[in-house]
Amino acid sequence: MSDLITELKQLRLYGMASSYAEVLQNSAGGGTEQAEWLLRHLITAEQTDRGLRSIRYQMHVAKFPVHRDLAGFEFDRSKVDRQQISVFATAEFTERAENIVLVGGTGTGKTHLATALGIQAITRHGKRVRFYSTVDLVNQLEQEKAAGRSGRLANQLMHLDLVILDELGYLPFSQAGGALLFHLLSKLYEHTSVIITTNLVFAEWANVFIDAKLTTALLDRLTHHCHIVETGNESYRFHQSSGQAKARIKSREQAKQRASKEVIEEPF
DSSP, X not given: OHHHHHHHHHTTOHHHHHHHHHHHHHHTTOSOHHHHHHHHHHHHHHHHHHHHHHHHHHXXXXXXXXXXXXXXXXXXXXXXXXXXXXXXXXXXXXXXXXXXXXXXXXXXXXXXXXXXXXXXXXXXXXXXXXXXXXXXXXXXXXXXXHTTOTTHHHHHXXXXXXXXXXXXXXXXXXXXXHXXXXXXXXXXXXXXXXXXXXXXXXXXXXXXXXXXXXXXXXXXXXXXXXXXXXXXXXXXXXXXXXXXXXHHHHHHHHHHHHHHHHHHHOOO
């Protein structure tokens, strides 16, 4: 029964743990079966409720723009290795502060995968995650510096398990903003895992950060413990929408043919 007392203390229910210990001592080990069953039931209910509330809170603070899961990703249409993504879904890479870079063309599922991995990390593994559009993050860093509070956001993100930076390279930012992002990623290095989605190969990153030396230093840190996932350049979203459009056109043509046939066959 000491395990029940331990579980109560883990839940920070110290008063209940102390009282239950007294009950056990006074009862001399007899007639406590019903109390033990009830207490175990209540502990399980409390643990479940706390777990659900924690997930809801972490999902709220993560700021995902949309909900995505791995079940909804079309691996058959993608060049991404399903087995590799399944390994990432265990969130073990965050235990080692490893990074993931998802690189590929628009519409190849980079944001979907990054979001799904982040949500999986929260809901299945209790991780703390934050999602950012890269440009929005740079703007936030610039505002922080202008307000004389540089470094506060970096210190906050160092306490997370995973930071997702979406769409690096899609929109430009200033050289000063690039330097701030470099310093942030340097702070997170070997403390917090980072997932970056980008349409640029590493050789093109200097076009974003402007400073070639800074870009080299950033890539050196980022890729030290890193997994590179290529999603390809052919948009499966485009093919899907094209297929749907073709299906609608075919449906309309068939409807016209049926209507025309009915007019021809109508008796006078």
